[in-house]
Amino acid sequence: MTDRLLEGERGAEVWRSDVGSGLTAHVLDPVADLDVLHGWVTRPHAGFWGLDGLTRDELRETYEFVESLPTHRAYLVRADGEPVALAQLYHPEDDPVAAAYDARPGDLGVHFFRGSEAVPWTVLGPAMLAFAFAPPAVERLVAEPDARHRAAVARIAASGFELAGEISFDSAYGRKDAVLAFCSRERAEQIFSAAVVR
Numbered sequence: 001m002t003d004r005l006l007e008g009e010r011g012a013e014v015w016r017s018d019v020g021s022g023l024t025a026h027v028l029d030p031v032a033d034l035d036v037l038h039g040w041v042t043r044p045h046a047g048f049w050g051l052d053g054l055t056r057d058e059l060r061e062t063y064e065f066v067e068s069l070p071t072h073r074a075y076l077v078r079a080d081g082e083p084v085a086l087a088q089l090y091h092p093e094d095d096p097v098a099a100a101y102d103a104r105p106g107d108l109g110v111h112f113f114r115g116s117e118a119v120p121w122t123v124l125g126p127a128m129l130a131f132a133f134a135p136p137a138v139e140r141l142v143a144e145p146d147a148r149h150r151a152a153v154a155r156i157a158a159s160g161f162e163l164a165g166e167i168s169f170d171s172a173y174g175r176k177d178a179v180l181a182f183c184s185r186e187r188a189e190q191i192f193s194a195a196v197v198r
Contacts, residue, residue, distance in 0.1 A: 003137040004108050005073045005089055014075070015131050021079070023119070023127045025087065028074035030063035036076070036083045037063070040115040048149040049113055050173040071095075077128070079119045086113040089132060092142050100167035101180055106139030108132060114155075125159040129188045139185055144178040153179050160191045 006014040010029035017023040028037075038059055041051040051059060066072050071094040077085040088111040093103040112128050114121070132141050145152040147166050157163055161181035168177050 002070060002091065004091065004106075004135050005071075006075075006134060007073075010067075015134050017127050017130065019127070019130075021119070021123050021127055023084075023124070023131075024078050025075045025131050026078065028063060028067070028076050028086070030060045030067060033076050033083070034060050036115070037086065040086065040113065046113070048146045048152065050171075069094075075131075077124075077131070079116075082116070082118065084114070084116040084119050085124060085128070086115060087111070087128060087131065088113075096169050096171050096176075097142070097144050097167075097178075100144075100169040100178075101142075101164075103142075104140065106137060107142050108135075108138045108140070109142045109144070111143075121155060121158070125155070126191050129159065129183065130192055133185055133188050141183040141188070143181040143183075144176075145181075147177045147179050153181075156181050159183070160187050162187075 008014045008027045010027055011032060012027050013024050014027060015025040034056060038056050040046060041049055046052055054062065063074055066074050071091040073089050075087045076083055077087055090109040092098055092107050092109040095109055097109060110132050132138065143156050143161055144167065145156060161183045164180040164182060166177060167180045168175065
């Protein structure tokens with residue numbers, strides 16, 4: 001258990017947007033959500049996520065392993081009940097990225113995979129920040145998209161993250177060259193306010 005991650009049973013709704021977008025986050029169910037996940041991560045443009053070569057059983061086992069870790073969680077984000085994104089949140093100090101930067105208390109690592117275009121990023125991006133910052137103990141978000149994945153880097157910058165240069169570290173899938181980025185709670189609250197005004 002951790003005060004930086006939202007907890008619940010498989011499939012449980014743990015967060016709901018309060019700006020009327022119909023977005024909810026549910027604890028990922030590696031069995032019930034497998035068809036959605038496998039369909040997303042095997043698309044041609046999903047290679048940077050690192051799961052495109054896994055069979056269905058290997059993908060299920062991967063997320064069952066994530067589920068077993070007290071420091072990592074995966075969530076399926078839905079819009080009016082339909083899956084639109086995968087969010088993986090984790091303690092950076094308990095992840096390989098810790099070798100590449102000095103983790104602070106209150107840091108929360110984030111990976112967002114957009115599985116559907118049904119919700120524009122101008123809506124989904126601020127909602128994902130609100131979701132990640134829902135636990136009061138979270139003070140700063142840390143992202144580390146693959147440096148070659150220019151679209152992901154541009155998306156996090158547009159979401160309010162400050163880019164902090166390139167890093168390199170050994171990940172579960174081999175050496176990773178990434179762009180380190182941060183978003184403070186204060187910065188996110190400014191983004192939430194702007195999103196509500198629109």
